[in-house]
Amino acid sequence: MTNLTINGRSLASDSPPDTPLLWVLREELRMTGTRFGCGLGVCGACTVHINGQAVRSCQVKLEQVGTGAITTIEGLHPSNAHPVQKAWIEIQVPQCGYCQSGQIMQAASLLAQNPSPSDKQIQEAMNGNLCRCATYPRIAGAVKRAAQMMKEKKNA
Amino acid sequence: MPDELLPNAGRRSFLVRSTTMAGAGFLSIALPPALGGSDAEAAISATPAYTPSIWFTITPDGVTTMHIVKAEMGQHIGTAFAQIIAEELEVPWEKVRLDMPLESNENFGIYGLAYTVNSGSVTTEFDRLSRAGALGRMVLVEAGAKLLGAKLANCHASAGRVIDKASKRSVGYGDILQKVKLEKSFSYPNDFKAVKLKARSEYKIIGKSVPALDIPAKTNGSAKYAMDVFLPNMAYGALAIPRTRHMSKVLSVDDSAAKSIPGYLKSVVIADHMNKCMGWVVALAETYPAALAASKALIIETDPGPYGNLSLADIKAEFAELLDKPEEAANWVLEGDVEGSMTGADKTLDVEYSSDMICHAFMEPINCTVMQAADGSWHVHVGTQSTSFARMTLTAYLSMVTGRKQEELSVFVHQYLVGGGFGGKQDYDDVLAAAYCAHELGRPVKFIQSRESQFAISHPRTPTLHRLKAGIEDGKLTAMSHDMVSGWMGPRFAVGKKFNNGTDWLQLDSWDDKKQDIDQWSVGGSDHWYHVPNHRVRAWNSDRTTWAIQASALRTVSNSYNMFVVESFMDEAAHAAGRDPLEFRLSMLNGKGGNRGIPNTGYAPGTPSDYYLDQIWISLPWPTDKSWPEYESGTVGGALRLANCLRVAAGKAGWGSKKLPKGTGMGLAVSSAEERQSPTWVAGVAEVTVDTTTGVYKINKLTIAMDMGIAINPENVKAQIMGSALWGAGQVLSERLDFENGLLTQSNFHEYKPVRQVDVPEFDIELIQSGRHPMGVGEPASTIVAPAVANAIFAACGARVRHMPITPEAVLEALKAAKA
Numbered sequence: 015m016t017n018l019t020i021n022g023r024s025l026a027s028d029s030p031p032d033t034p035l036l037w038v039l040r041e042e043l044r045m046t047g048t049r050f051g052c053g054l055g056v057c058g059a060c061t062v063h064i065n066g067q068a069v070r071s072c073q074v075k076l077e078q079v080g081t082g083a084i085t086t087i088e089g090l091h092p093s094n095a096h097p098v099q100k101a102w103i104e105i106q107v108p109q110c111g112y113c114q115s116g117q118i119m120q121a122a123s124l125l126a127q128n129p130s131p132s133d134k135q136i137q138e139a140m141n142g143n144l145c146r147c148a149t150y151p152r153i154a155g156a157v158k159r160a161a162q163m164m165k166e167k168k169n170a
Numbered sequence: 171m172p173d174e175l176l177p178n179a180g181r182r183s184f185l186v187r188s189t190t191m192a193g194a195g196f197l198s199i200a201l202p203p204a205l206g207g208s209d210a211e212a213a214i215s216a217t218p219a220y221t222p223s224i225w226f227t228i229t230p231d232g233v234t235t236m237h238i239v240k241a242e243m244g245q246h247i248g249t250a251f252a253q254i255i256a257e258e259l260e261v262p263w264e265k266v267r268l269d270m271p272l273e274s275n276e277n278f279g280i281y282g283l284a285y286t287v288n289s290g291s292v293t294t295e296f297d298r299l300s301r302a303g304a305l306g307r308m309v310l311v312e313a314g315a316k317l318l319g320a321k322l323a324n325c326h327a328s329a330g331r332v333i334d335k336a337s338k339r340s341v342g343y344g345d346i347l348q349k350v351k352l353e354k355s356f357s358y359p360n361d362f363k364a365v366k367l368k369a370r371s372e373y374k375i376i377g378k379s380v381p382a383l384d385i386p387a388k389t390n391g392s393a394k395y396a397m398d399v400f401l402p403n404m405a406y407g408a409l410a411i412p413r414t415r416h417m418s419k420v421l422s423v424d425d426s427a428a429k430s431i432p433g434y435l436k437s438v439v440i441a442d443h444m445n446k447c448m449g450w451v452v453a454l455a456e457t458y459p460a461a462l463a464a465s466k467a468l469i470i471e472t473d474p475g476p477y478g479n480l481s482l483a484d485i486k487a488e489f490a491e492l493l494d495k496p497e498e499a500a501n502w503v504l505e506g507d508v509e510g511s512m513t514g515a516d517k518t519l520d521v522e523y524s525s526d527m528i529c530h531a532f533m534e535p536i537n538c539t540v541m542q543a544a545d546g547s548w549h550v551h552v553g554t555q556s557t558s559f560a561r562m563t564l565t566a567y568l569s570m571v572t573g574r575k576q577e578e579l580s581v582f583v584h585q586y587l588v589g590g591g592f593g594g595k596q597d598y599d600d601v602l603a604a605a606y607c608a609h610e611l612g613r614p615v616k617f618i619q620s621r622e623s624q625f626a627i628s629h630p631r632t633p634t635l636h637r638l639k640a641g642i643e644d645g646k647l648t649a650m651s652h653d654m655v656s657g658w659m660g661p662r663f664a665v666g667k668k669f670n671n672g673t674d675w676l677q678l679d680s681w682d683d684k685k686q687d688i689d690q691w692s693v694g695g696s697d698h699w700y701h702v703p704n705h706r707v708r709a710w711n712s713d714r715t716t717w718a719i720q721a722s723a724l725r726t727v728s729n730s731y732n733m734f735v736v737e738s739f740m741d742e743a744a745h746a747a748g749r750d751p752l753e754f755r756l757s758m759l760n761g762k763g764g765n766r767g768i769p770n771t772g773y774a775p776g777t778p779s780d781y782y783l784d785q786i787w788i789s790l791p792w793p794t795d796k797s798w799p800e801y802e803s804g805t806v807g808g809a810l811r812l813a814n815c816l817r818v819a820a821g822k823a824g825w826g827s828k829k830l831p832k833g834t835g836m837g838l839a840v841s842s843a844e845e846r847q848s849p850t851w852v853a854g855v856a857e858v859t860v861d862t863t864t865g866v867y868k869i870n871k872l873t874i875a876m877d878m879g880i881a882i883n884p885e886n887v888k889a890q891i892m893g894s895a896l897w898g899a900g901q902v903l904s905e906r907l908d909f910e911n912g913l914l915t916q917s918n919f920h921e922y923k924p925v926r927q928v929d930v931p932e933f934d935i936e937l938i939q940s941g942r943h944p945m946g947v948g949e950p951a952s953t954i955v956a957p958a959v960a961n962a963i964f965a966a967c968g969a970r971v972r973h974m975p976i977t978p979e980a981v982l983e984a985l986k987a988a989k990a
């Protein structure tokens with residue numbers, strides 16, 4: 015039994031300690047917003063936050079999480095009120111949508127660390143997240159828009 | 171009744187009615203199905219007290235739910251369809267919802283074939299959906315007028331209300347449904363045809379970039395894909411990567427190592443009836459990680475079958491041999507005298523092109539969950555391009571597995587959001603495998619392809635080889651010959667069909683006296699819209715390739731390689747003729763002969779210059795019935811519309827005027843993917859910078875102009891254009907699959923490389939809304955990027971690369987050749 019803190023709640027997992035966090039979240043705890051894309055850390059679909067840092071949950075074993083606070087897409091904001099989610103909707107980023115939980119979690123962690131990233135910084139930070147529908151231009155635009163929203167909120 | 175004049179008249183009608191459930195009225199409208207063989211009576215008789223029928227349902231709260239049978243796989247088709255219906259139905263957009271009907275034998279009779287392909291959804295449904303909406307409105311206005319005690323002529327509908335002009339009073343649709351029982355029958359097709367649709371100038375929702383209805387669920391994790399299904403007592407299945415892509419046979423399975431994995435249940439050799447899932451062994455376990463680990467721990471002895479030693483090099487060698495056997499070729503295009511005019515030409519070109527395999531690599535690996543319910547019925551949970559084919563294929567398979575008659579089996583397919591399709595979610599191996607496992611285990615099974623097994627069992631685009639010749643006289647392209655060899659994917663889809671009868675639903679057809687069959691899906695795009703008086707396309711089928719790699723349709727199907735070839739070659743021809751590639755193209759996009767497109771009213775097919783006009787098979791719901799008032803093919807305007815796109819794109823990009831630094835060049839391309847019968851006109855300009863010391867090149871900018879007739883949702887059209895253009899960028903930059911000893915060898919995204927954020931160029935996109943019939947937009951732009959980039963590389967540094975993808979090494983080699 016492993017105790018986890020996910021989206022502010024305490025939850026327990028019965029999975030073996032070497033189980034990738036991705037499958038614990040998705041199939042055991044049934045928080046399916048986190049997606050499986052590659053299982054190899056090369057697509058970003060499974061991105062979640064541990065202590066605010068974007069990580070590939072397919073590459074994190076259950077036993078490695080320790081006391082880290084996990085945030086999944088469900089915990090970012092369930093009714094899409096996080097600025098990144100708002101920007102994603104305003105710019106109409108998703109197509110098939112499958113990669114977007116990961117894109118959004120990656121973008122949210124980027125902006126938490128760097129509130130006004132340059133184009134190049136956005137490109138670099140988002141480059142590990144594949145999108146086969148190639149929504150990339152709008153992803154980049156939405157990261158900028160979210161940064162702007164966060165600034166406006168701060169100044170308000 | 172004019173109806174009676176029609177054959178089958180009594181059976182062809184449709185009904186608009188409201189029904190009562192728990193005291194509330196519902197309006198739903200039942201119309202003849204879109205495709206497939208069932209008739210309207212089936213639709214009506216299958217409507218019990220409350221059936222949300224084919225297009226939409228209005229409930230007393232004023233909410234209108236649109237029933238979308240097309241797969242939602244990134245194109246936001248539900249939103250587009252809802253816009254089309256809402257426009258004529260006059261319902262407020264805020265109260266529009268979407269759902270996805272269940273696929274069953276019974277529902278198939280109502281909805282017809284649920285199949286999403288060919289960028290054809292808007293093209294084939296626009297007119298029909300418009301009429302469905304308009305009929306719904308007519309019934310409501312009539313009922314509303316009665317309720318208001320108003321004259322019908324004074325009443326109209328707007329935003330979900332019926333309004334009496336005279337009294338200025340109004341009543342909402344929801345109220346009408348609660349107060350009046352609606353029942354009105356219309357004849358089909360006459361009443362249907364007679365519906366007066368809005369003028370385009372009156373559109374309020376069509377043409378507006380309303381936010382896509384499926385997007386909010388995709389930003390908070392609540393969107394449901396098939397993988398998000400949980401069924402009681404469900405087990406998991408993972409595929410052990412088969413020894414070969416096709417035709418291996420499992421001789422024995424040793425699972426002694428797997429047995430030590432906690433949660434492991436058993437391994438199942440999938441019955442390969444129907445020649446699907448050949449050599450598949452699935453490990454079943456209580457969890458997916460356990461199933462995956464077990465699948466890798468199985469020791470499987472296999473007979474690799476006939477393709478066990480086959481590699482890409484062998485396929486390429488066979489291609490080259492085939493091209494030297496003209497007697498085995500089938501003619502696809504045959505105009506004028508190609509051989510004769512070549513001899514008379516003052517300049518000729520003779521070059522070879524080729525392309526590698528690529529695959530869909532959707533972000534959602536194929537997965538599906540199947541259970542057999544207590545009543546014996548089968549339930550499939552899947553995100554697929556065709557729930558209908560999934561159901562039919564599984565029914566046939568289960569009949570073989572269980573020995574029961576197909577009629578005795580009841581199969582339901584529950585559709586989910588599709589995490590990327592691109593033509594690759596229309597094979598049903600996974601459905602069969604999951605069902606077989608569920609059958610063997612007696613429990614529901616969730617079957618998930620790992621990324622590695624997904625690549626191994628992918629359905630790639632065939633490799634191709636092309637030989638092209640041009641005859642140039644007085645600077646004009648007078649003769650063009652295009653010989654091409656590839657695997658033909660068509661035959662693989664004709665399960666149970668005789669391939670060579672030339673008339674089956676695959677539209678295998680031939681233009682010449684020999685009447686050889688030809689697979690349109692493998693040669694399309696080579697029948698371009700340039701006027702070349704002597705023009706021939708011949709095609710060879712490497713059947714072994716088709717089966718060995720399990721070739722399939724991939725975004726724009728054959729256009730995805732043929733436009734690279736044709737448009738690169740046109741550039742070469744322009745240079746050989748000493749002319750500017752833009753001016754050279756425009757001079758041939760003159761709309762002459764068959765290239766004028768199919769006119770609004772009749773045409774005379776079969777004349778030599780109209781050879782393309784013989785075939786209209788995908789463009790419209792009633793392709794041969796010219797009496798539909800709105801009947802119009804998207805091909806109207808033909809090559810002239812393509813020329814217009816080219817002028818716009820070239821002009822916007824600054825063709826011939828923009829100063830470019832050394833090492834940077836511009837390249838052009840046009841395309842009318844998907845088929846000649848369903849063209850969306852598109853032209854593009856790529857601006858590319860080449861580093862001539864490394865061969866590395868960068869796409870700086872893509873300028874794209876597209877004429878899709880009417881853009882239902884312009885911002886979404888732009889998203890589709892950008893996404894598909896970047897898809898095209900991937901196939902020229904970095905995507906390729908290898909095939910060795912019968913197996914596709916790329917295993918994950920570190921080896922197979924779609925474009926990423928850093929590859930994204932600047933975009934300039936122009937939508938040309940010509941007001942013609944709306945056409946599909948999700949694919950065509952993907953075809954122009956590779957040739958435009960190839961042509962830009964040539965313009966930048968003189969390197970002509972005739973193979974796709976274009977690697978830096980190939981650029982360097984071509985540079986060397988150019989200097990020699």
Ligand code: FES
Nearest residue numbers: 051052053058072
């Ligand atoms: S699934 Fe974890 S990075 Fe792809």
Ligand code: FES
Nearest residue numbers: 110111145146147
């Ligand atoms: S939206 Fe489809 S993969 Fe990104």
